[in-house]
Amino acid sequence: MKKYIVYFVLIGMIIMNIIFICNIKKNKQNLGNIILSSKETFTDIAKRVAMHSDYCGTSILEDSLSIQSLTKGELLLKQVISEKKFVIYFNKNQCDDCIRKLIMEVENAFNNSDLNERIILLASNYSIRELMVFKKTNHIHYPIFLIEDNNSSFFCKMSQSNQPFSFVIDSTLQIGNIFFPDEKTKLYLNSRYYNNIISELNSLGTEISNPSDIIIDKTVVNLGKIKIRKKYSGSIKVTNIGNTSVDFKSISSNCSCLHVFMDTRSLMPDSSRFIHFDIIIMNKDKFSKSIVLEFPSKKDKFITMWIEGIAK
Secondary structure, eight states: OHHHHHHHHHHHHHHHHHHHHHHHHHHHHHHHHHHHHHHHHHHHHHHHHHHHHHHTTTOBOOTTOEEEETTTEEEEHHHHOSSOEEEEEEETTSOHHHHHHHHHHHHHHTTTSSOGGGEEEEEESOOHHHHHHHHHHTTOOSOEEEOOGGGOHHHHHHGGGOSOEEEEEOTTOBEEEEEOOOGGGIIIIIHHHHHHHHHHHHTOOOBOSSOTTEEESOSEEEEEEEOTTOOEEEEEEEEEOSSSOBOOOEEEESSTTEEEEOOOSOBOTTEEEEEEEEEOOOSSEEEEEEEEEEOSSSSOOEEEEEEEEEEO
16 A cells, blocks of 8 residues: 555656746747736837937938828929928838727827917828729828838938837928837827927017028028038128127027037127028938027017038
8 A cells, every 4th residue: 555655646746847948948938928018028129219319309301302292193292292291101010900000199299289280191002093093081181192212321310220210300301300200108198299299380480581680691501511520610701781789599509410500699779690500411312401590579579590411
């Protein structure tokens, strides 16, 4: 009898060891999957951060970039972007649910604002008919345009993210505020981003090319072809042709790569002053950076000047 008991105990121990080893292998496999998933997530985030760094505030879309309207045929993108716009980009290869969620998220964020006319959608890899069906099926009231990724290095590169994204574009076709929405950050980061965009679009003043009594000798400075990582300097002459002094509120630029300085004390009648600037472009591409001279009066809010060129 004791002999049989020993056998049963040995068999039980063997079975328990087998179960234990199987559990270790299973847990090891699960841990490996978690690590792999984490690596993939990290790689994806790193790629998006790199895209944001490469293009945000440093990239300008081509003037010749064309788009297709659902009703008006072919247009130039710059014809549609007459003022700063908020853009949602997506393509047919991306997750349909992700696209719909992003559009709904933007609709909800802008619901109580007067900025809906400043929102457009750019889509690629669709046919015109498919986009019309997509717009009708999803009850989208924003204008949608078809764009070919291959016609722009920006969209060609950004499409590698495999998910829809949004950005801001101004009348010079300069890109900024690129954002890849994430379900995990929806409660805090996404809403904060949209609130910042709404504030930015609401804060835009009335731009005027020639405020009363002030003459700018050049509102566009074209540096031509320049070398990356090399400092270039220049100046813009500001003249008061009026009979009274003119006050300035501030002088600023839209990029950390462009440093501007000017004496902002009152400018006397028949007097001139110079806006001096230094610029260093880090990436090879066309560029267009702005200098804003702001006035305190309600009548004349600001003048925008542009520093343009091609960095090689």
